[in-house]
Amino acid sequence: VQLQASGGGLVQPGGSLRLSCAASGFTFSSAAMAWFRRAPGKDREFVAVIKRVGGPPYYGNSVKGRFTIARDNAKNMVYLQMNNLKAEDTAVYYCAARLRSWSGDYWLEPFYYNWGQGTLVTVSS
DSSP states (O other): OEEEEEOOEEEOTTOOEEEEEEEESSOGGGSEEEEEEEOTTSOEEEEEEEOSSSSOOEEOTTTTTTEEEEEETTTTEEEEEEOSOOGGGOEEEEEEEEOSOSOSOTTSGGGOOEEOOOEEEEEOO
């Protein structure tokens, strides 16, 4: 299983950025896919998750209304569109996958078995 996150960079407050995560080595359409982030000096935080089939995505409270998670099963890709970025969104962003059934606390790290290496997002003027 490989997860490769990309698309991070420096963006001004109020700006937008789209992160991508390329997945390989497993049946992508069978996995729930998520984004987490770790800000400097803080624990890793749940950002968003999208189920393998149907159902609405879920978002962390701090990003609701600003971030959108989406997946393209034909391309084995998951995306995170980030709008109206704030300084507090500065973090390393990780994509994660859960290949097992949807059962448990999706906002917690142990729910996911596979992680990518992370991509840095810096929001600063």
